[in-house]
Amino acid sequence: MAAVAGTGVLGGLAAVWNRSHGQQLADRSEPWLELLDAEDLPLVERAARKGVLYGAATNHRALQGDPAFAARFLQECGVLVPEYELKWSKLRPDPETYHFGPADWLVEYAVAHGLEFRGHTLVWHSALPAWFHEVVTKDNAERILVEHIRTVVKRYAGAVHSWDVVNEAVLPGDSIPGGLRRSPWLDLLGREYIEIAFWTAAEADPNARLVYNEFELDYATRAEEAKRRAVLELLERLVSSGVPIHALGMQAHLRANRYRFDPEVLQAFLRDVANLGLEIYITEMDVRDHRLPTSIRERDAGVARTYWEYLSAVLEVPQVKAVLTWGLSDRYTWLRGNGHAVRSDGTPVRPLPLDDQLERKEAWGAIARAFDTADPR
Numbered sequence: 178m179a180a181v182a183g184t185g186v187l188g189g190l191a192a193v194w195n196r197s198h199g200q201q202l203a204d205r206s207e208p209w210l211e212l213l214d215a216e217d218l219p220l221v222e223r224a225a226r227k228g229v230l231y232g233a234a235t236n237h238r239a240l241q242g243d244p245a246f247a248a249r250f251l252q253e254c255g256v257l258v259p260e261y262e263l264k265w266s267k268l269r270p271d272p273e274t275y276h277f278g279p280a281d282w283l284v285e286y287a288v289a290h291g292l293e294f295r296g297h298t299l300v301w302h303s304a305l306p307a308w309f310h311e312v313v314t315k316d317n318a319e320r321i322l323v324e325h326i327r328t329v330v331k332r333y334a335g336a337v338h339s340w341d342v343v344n345e346a347v348l349p350g351d352s353i354p355g356g357l358r359r360s361p362w363l364d365l366l367g368r369e370y371i372e373i374a375f376w377t378a379a380e381a382d383p384n385a386r387l388v389y390n391e392f393e394l395d396y397a398t399r400a401e402e403a404k405r406r407a408v409l410e411l412l413e414r415l416v417s418s419g420v421p422i423h424a425l426g427m428q429a430h431l432r433a434n435r436y437r438f439d440p441e442v443l444q445a446f447l448r449d450v451a452n453l454g455l456e457i458y459i460t461e462m463d464v465r466d467h468r469l470p471t472s473i474r475e476r477d478a479g480v481a482r483t484y485w486e487y488l489s490a491v492l493e494v495p496q497v498k499a500v501l502t503w504g505l506s507d508r509y510t511w512l513r514g515n516g517h518a519v520r521s522d523g524t525p526v527r528p529l530p531l532d533d534q535l536e537r538k539e540a541w542g543a544i545a546r547a548f549d550t551a552d553p554r
């Protein structure tokens with residue numbers, strides 16, 4: 178487990194944070210601002226004392242090549258999920274080869290540092306290698322899928338807290354029965370590809386929790402309400418047919434000042450999921466600030482408010498057992514690059530708890546306060 182912060186590095190960071198923000202924030206009253214003077218217990222500890230796991234996505238390059246980042250990751254996080262290293266496009270350079278090096282390094286790193294490890298992801302319509310569409314047919318698809326899952330899951334059996342077995346299989350806009358997303362797997366195997374994936378993963382590692390992971394389930398919009406209904410229908414189908422599934426992963430890629438957020442709508446959905454006997458993990462949380470002003474102070478406040486309103490709402494549901502941010506520091510957010518939308522003012526987005534200098538932002542305070550005020554699980 179990550180070291181509990183003393184008055185050393187983190188104490189100094191908190192003092193810097195206090196000085197730089199103290200004057201500007203005197204006239205504000207958000208609940209996380211009290212943290213300016215509170216002890217600087219890291220997120221992993223604040224979450225753990227309420228029975229919640231906190232961690233983040235990262236990659237082997239950042240952990241290997243950036244010791245200052247790695248040190249902050251170990252201080253703040255209790256779970257590691259690889260951003261890329263377990264996806265087909267990285268793992269399977271050709272039909273006969275598994276490139277396990279980077280993923281092995283991350284699993285060994287997690288075990289060596291007492292971190293839980295999340296596997297992401299076994300079946301997805303995206304990040305498929307170039308050879309996939311040339312090689313995989315209706316005749317060999319099941320064999321290739323089963324072999325991939327069996328090979329990968331068995332390799333790490335016993336070291337994985339949970340697997341995102343199937344990722345983003347629902348998209349009502351595709352107008353397919355059950356609100357399923359059109360995907361190569363659906364085209365090749367029909368909707369049973371989902372059951373095949375879960376049964377194969379359960380056989381390969383009976384101890385790992387098996388998760389269905391989805392995004393855009395958060396806001397009170399018609400599209401996201403339709404998606405919540407379709408996800409619930411899928412989960413009901415899986416649970417009622419005895420498929421080994423243990424949790425819903427809510428990615429929670431949030432957007433400040435973009436859509437209407439209704440905590441009661443979200444909580445009702447989460448309770449419906451929990452009533453199926455499933456846990457809920459917030460798996461990829463971050464907050465886009467594209468619609469917030471250029472001023473860093475205003476932007477950080479708006480991002481923090483978004484974290485606060487979402488997390489304090491979801492943590493009222495006792496089956497929410499894990500919260501991961503999709504990255505820990507703005508320095509490595511996926512939202513900078515990969516062709517993702519750039520802010521209209523051209524300034525880099527600031528979606529995560531730590532800034533580019535690895536210092537705590539208001540977002541960190543909002544997440545910390547949400548853990549502090551949550552009921553124990």
Ligand code: G3I
Nearest residue numbers: 260261264297298303304344392428461503510511512515
């Ligand atoms: O590693 C190669 C590098 O060798 C090469 O030079 C470079 C050329 O572009 O590509 C690098 O791989 C990139 C990889 O991230 C590692 O940085 C891929 O092109 C890029 O497509 C990949 O993007 C990832 C994306 O999923 C697609 O796999 C993002 O980092 C990652 O944050 C994002 O994460 C997804 C979740 O898995 C599912 N939920 C949504 C989330 C955000 O899209």
